[in-house]
Amino acid sequence: MSNHDLILSTPAPARPWRERLGSAMPLLVLGPSLVASFVYVFVFTGWTLYISLSNSSLLPTYGFVGLDNYASLWANRRWNIAYNNLFLFSGFYIVGSMAVGLLLAILIDQRVRGEAVWRTIFLYPLAVSFIVTGTVWSWLYNPTDGIQAMVRGLGWTNFSFALASDRHYAIYAVIITGVWQSSGFAMALFLAGLRSVDSDLIKAAQIDGASTFRIYRKVLLPTIAPIFLAVAVIQIQFAIKTFDLVAALTKGGPGISTTFPAIYVYDLMFQRGQIGEGAAAAIMMLAALAVVLVPYSLWVVWRRRKEAGHG
Amino acid sequence: MGDVSLDQAQDRHAATVAARRHFLTRFVIYGLLVIFAAIYLVPLLVVVLNSFRDQQEIARNGLISLPRSFRLEAWGQAWSTYCIGGTCEGMQRSFYNSLKMTIPATIISTVVGAMNGYILSKWRFKGSEALFTCMLLGVFIPGQISLMPWAFILGNLGLSNSTYGLIVIHVIQGISFTTLFCRNYYVSIPDDLIKAARIDGAGFWRIFRKIILPLSSPILIVTVIWQFTGIWNEYLFGVVFTSGQQQPITAALVALTASGTNVRAYDVMSAAVLIGALPPLLIYLFGGKYFVRGLTQGAIK
Numbered sequence: 001m002s003n004h005d006l007i008l009s010t011p012a013p014a015r016p017w018r019e020r021l022g023s024a025m026p027l028l029v030l031g032p033s034l035v036a037s038f039v040y041v042f043v044f045t046g047w048t049l050y051i052s053l054s055n056s057s058l059l060p061t062y063g064f065v066g067l068d069n070y071a072s073l074w075a076n077r078r079w080n081i082a083y084n085n086l087f088l089f090s091g092f093y094i095v096g097s098m099a100v101g102l103l104l105a106i107l108i109d110q111r112v113r114g115e116a117v118w119r120t121i122f123l124y125p126l127a128v129s130f131i132v133t134g135t136v137w138s139w140l141y142n143p144t145d146g147i148q149a150m151v152r153g154l155g156w157t158n159f160s161f162a163l164a165s166d167r168h169y170a171i172y173a174v175i176i177t178g179v180w181q182s183s184g185f186a187m188a189l190f191l192a193g194l195r196s197v198d199s200d201l202i203k204a205a206q207i208d209g210a211s212t213f214r215i216y217r218k219v220l221l222p223t224i225a226p227i228f229l230a231v232a233v234i235q236i237q238f239a240i241k242t243f244d245l246v247a248a249l250t251k252g253g254p255g256i257s258t259t260f261p262a263i264y265v266y267d268l269m270f271q272r273g274q275i276g277e278g279a280a281a282a283i284m285m286l287a288a289l290a291v292v293l294v295p296y297s298l299w300v301v302w303r304r305r306k307e308a309g310h311g
Numbered sequence: 312m313g314d315v316s317l318d319q320a321q322d323r324h325a326a327t328v329a330a331r332r333h334f335l336t337r338f339v340i341y342g343l344l345v346i347f348a349a350i351y352l353v354p355l356l357v358v359v360l361n362s363f364r365d366q367q368e369i370a371r372n373g374l375i376s377l378p379r380s381f382r383l384e385a386w387g388q389a390w391s392t393y394c395i396g397g398t399c400e401g402m403q404r405s406f407y408n409s410l411k412m413t414i415p416a417t418i419i420s421t422v423v424g425a426m427n428g429y430i431l432s433k434w435r436f437k438g439s440e441a442l443f444t445c446m447l448l449g450v451f452i453p454g455q456i457s458l459m460p461w462a463f464i465l466g467n468l469g470l471s472n473s474t475y476g477l478i479v480i481h482v483i484q485g486i487s488f489t490t491l492f493c494r495n496y497y498v499s500i501p502d503d504l505i506k507a508a509r510i511d512g513a514g515f516w517r518i519f520r521k522i523i524l525p526l527s528s529p530i531l532i533v534t535v536i537w538q539f540t541g542i543w544n545e546y547l548f549g550v551v552f553t554s555g556q557q558q559p560i561t562a563a564l565v566a567l568t569a570s571g572t573n574v575r576a577y578d579v580m581s582a583a584v585l586i587g588a589l590p591p592l593l594i595y596l597f598g599g600k601y602f603v604r605g606l607t608q609g610a611i612k
Contacts, residue, residue, distance in 0.1 A: 025515040026434035030442075033427050033490070036483050037446040044460040045452065051459055060459060104347060110340050120599060121348045124355070127595035127602065129544030131561040132588045135568050136354050139374055139577065149373035180350070185606065192607050241453050244546040248565055262547075265455040270551060275459065282455040293451055 045286065052279035060275055069280035079281065082259040085171055086288070089178070089260070090239040094232050096179040101186025101231070106216065108187070109194050119191075123184040130181065134248025137177045138164060141249075167257035170250050174258055177249055182238070186231050193224035226303075233296045240288050261285050362386060362581035369577045382578075389582035395567045402586050404556055405563035409543055409590075412474045412559055416481035417538040423482070424489020424534060429523055431490065432497040433505050434515070443494065449487030454547045457484075465552060472557050477549065481542045488541075489534050492605070496530035497523065533605040536598050540591040560587045 052070070055063040073079050104122055108115055125133060140146040141164035148161040163173040197220055205215045243262035250258045252267075261281060268278030357375055365380035372379075391401040431443050461480055462471070470476035500523065508518050549559040558566070564587050568580055595602050 026430040026436065029426050029515075030430045033423055033446070033486050034442055037449050037486060040457065040483050041445060041448045041452060044457045047460045048456050048458075060463070100347075103343070107340055107344055112340060112344065118344055118348065119603075120596070121351050123599075123603065124592065124595060125351065126606070127540055127591045128588045129546065129561055129591070131544070131546050131564050132584050133354075135564060135580075135584055136358055138568075140354060140357070142374075145369070145374045145575075145577070147375065150375040153373060153376065180354075184351075188603055188606055237451070241455075243454075244561070247546065247550075248568075251569075262453070262455055265458075266547070266551070269458060279459060282453070282458070285453050286456055289451060289453060 048279045048282055051276060052283050054276055056276040056279070058273040058275070065276070069276045070284075073277050073280050073284070078256050078259055079261075079264060081256055082261045082264045085258060085260055086239065086242075088171055089175055089242065090236055092172075092175045093178045093182075093239055094235045096175065097183040097186050097235060098228065098231055100179060100183035102190050104183065104187040105190035105194060108191060119188070122187055125181045126184055130244035131248045133177060133181050134245045137173070137180075138249050141165070141173050164250055165254055167254045170254060170258045174246055174249055178239075178242075178245060181245070182235065186235075189227055189231050190224065193227040194220055197223050229296070229299075233292060236292050237289060240285055240292075261288075358581045358584055361577050362389075362585055364578055366576055366578045374577060385578035385582045386586075389579045389586060393567070393576070393579050393583070395563060398556065402560065402563060402567070402583050405558050405560040406586060408474055408553075408557060409560040412477045412481070413539055413542045416478045416485065416542050417535055419478075420482045420485035420489050420538055421531060421534045423486055424491075425493045425527065425531065426519075427486070427490040428493025428495075428497050429519055431494045433500075433502070433518070433523070443490075446487050446490055449484065450491065454484075458547075458551060461548070461552065472553050474553075474557060474559075476552055477559065480548050480552070481538075481545070485538055485542070489538065492534050492537070493527075493530055496527075500526060529601070529604075532598065532601045536594055536602050537605040540594060540602075543591050563587075 050062070051060050053064060053066060054061060055065045055068075104118075108118055112118065141162070143149065143160075143162040143165060148159060151159040151161065163169045163176070201219055201223070202215060205219050210218070241262060242260050243266065246252060246258055246260050246263055252259045252263045262285065265278050265281045265285065268274045268281060353375075360378050361369055361374060362385050363381050363383065364378045365382055366385075368378075368380050389401055391403050392399055393401045395401075427446075431439055457480075465471045465476040465479070468476070468479075470479065504522055505518055508522055513521065544561060545559070546561040546565070549562040550565065553559065553562065564583060567583055
């Protein structure tokens with residue numbers, strides 16, 4: 001309508017006006033997403049940071065208390081357990097899922113029959129939620145109904161397997177389940193890497209008479225080294241955010257033995273009404289992520305520049 | 312003569328040794344694959360079998376044993392009559408809630424991501440790379456950081472405890488991912504194609520419709536699958552921002568398995584777990600190729 005009026009009153013500038021609209025179109029379409037992302041990344045983070053420095057309890061209030069929330073967080077035994085668990089879990093989980101994933105990738109890489117079937121089997125846990133995985137594994141760990149009961153039923157009546165209900169070992173139940181869920185992911189990435197290695201390299205090694213084992217150790221694995229780092233970084237990221245798996249598997253128990261930072265944040269904010277301290281814990285999670293991701297991204301950028309320089 | 316036959320015998324001997332070694336390595340490879348496949352499949356098998364077994368039989372023989380009964384009732388109960396925290400309507404409501412949340416959030420975030428990716432790869436402007444990097448940061452922010460701000464915003468919009476609130480969250484959170492996927496794919500479409508179209512007088516929308524969109528189906532499938540499974544499986548926002556009848560299926564599953572106080576109804580719970588796992592599993596089985604592609608792309612880039 002207004003467009004039409006414009007053309008009637010001033011015929012000449014009509015085209016530039018439309019052209020200007022045309023050239024502004026990309027920004028107009030992109031605008032809302034940019035604003036939303038900006039708010040999501042910067043405003044939300046700043047907001048939570050501010051709450052973490054305030055005396056908020058049940059509702060956010062904005063009395064400034066400096067680092068008090070951080071001090072009481074680090075003085076709390078449960079937070080320290082959560083933080084220790086995070087380190088323990090990350091270490092075993094990353095090494096475990098990468099080792100299993102690499103083994104599976106190498107096995108599948110031996111020109112096995114029915115490759116697609118094997119891959120489908122090893123990857124399906126990834127499609128399912130951690131809630132489903134955690135729930136099912138909590139049944140398997142249950143001493144009276146699960147694995148222990150089955151083995152005892154077979155005759156070993158002294159067999160004991162009660163990982164998840166023992167507070168010293170429950171964290172290993174979480175680790176095993178985590179590795180089960182995500183080693184297929186490591187496998188997929190490693191396999192993609194192995195397949196992308198230049199086949200001339202392999203042929204040259206074969207002509208030199210190198211054994212398969214040697215070819216993997218000396219040629220293939222060094223070539224896909226960057227993938228190891230990528231997988232590790234992704235897994236650490238996941239480990240820091242771990243919430244669903246523990247919520248469904250052990251609910252942080254027995255007692256507080258499998259508390260994770262993400263579980264603790266949820267508890268502080270929504271069960272105990274200590275929003276300030278909960279926000280402080282969330283900021284600590286972000287800090288942990290940054291410690292991993294910032295050096296990694298810098299390294300990736302540096303490597304790309306170097307490659308571009310050589311190429 | 313004698314030497315030759317000796318050589319032949321040695322060759323033959325070497326050949327049988329090599330064949331035996333080859334057989335042995337093959338045996339080890341397939342053996343290991345079968346063992347691992349069993350470890351991956353047994354939990355699924357246990358749940359599937361238990362959803363058809365009689366509860367009394369499960370209580371007697373444990374979860375992991377061969378079925379001696381077959382019944383379908385658990386599925387009906389899990390779907391429509393089992394009681395979770397006082398309301399007895401099974402999983403059906405939370406299943407619909409999840410659909411009502413996942414489908415719109417997937418479509419909106421994919422469309423927005425495709426447009427963003429198109430602009431950030433084919434209509435670059437000064438500073439667009441920097442803006443793209445900022446958007447990417449959204450991929451890494453842990454959900455816990457945004458809980459309080461979302462609680463405040465949803466409360467003010469009147470969207471707390473509603474599926475619509477979750478849609479808003481998942482769209483905004485998903486944009487970083489979908490933009491990343493689409494942008495990285497569109498970068499590989501030759502710029503000359505776009506230039507030629509522009510010389511012919513095609514504008515922003517026309518180029519998108521006539522050139523970009525027809526080439527987009529692989530990346531759109533990857534994005535839709537990624538978003539659908541991710542949103543369907545999400546738990547943190549579901550449990551924080553909804554309760555009772557508004558809960559998505561992940562939150563309802565946790566409530567269901569926590570509610571069994573005395574005798575655990577493993578048969579019904581197994582069926583319920585499968586109902587919750589089925590949509591993403593089906594997508595994985597039918598779109599596996601795209602699922603894996605999304606996984607590796609999202610990870611490496």
